Structures are given as C-alpha cells and as structure tokens.
Amino acid sequence: MMMDGDALARRLGIDLFRSRACASELALWWRLTGNTLAKIAERSDGNRAA
Numbered sequence: 001m002m003m004d005g006d007a008l009a010r011r012l013g014i015d016l017f018r019s020r021a022c023a024s025e026l027a028l029w030w031r032l033t034g035n036t037l038a039k040i041a042e043r044s045d046g047n048r049a050a
Contacts, residue, residue, distance in 0.1 A: 003011075009019035
C-alpha cells in the first residue's frame with residue numbers, strides 16, 4: 001500500500017479495518033483490470049501492441 005493504513009483511515013473518516021478492506025479491493029481491481037487490458041493489447045498474431 002502506498003499509504004499507511006492508519007493515515008488512509010483518517011483521510012476517509014472510517015475505521016482501520018474498513019480502510020484496509022477498501023485498499024485491498026482497489027488493489028485487486030487494479031490488478032485484474034491491468035491483466036484484461038494487457039490481453040486486449042495483444043495482436044492476433046501473438047505479438048504485443050507497441
């Protein structure tokens with residue numbers, strides 16, 4: 001995580017557990033979206049798009 005869990009909780013105005021759960025869900029979404037975009041960027045001949 002780029003930000004400490006306590007600092008994130010204070011910024012969001014929520015408890016530590018919820019702030020970490022939010023960060024975890026966001027990280028998972030980011031990873032899955034990145035993987036999907038990488039697959040879309042591949043060409044039909046198997047070469048990655050430049």
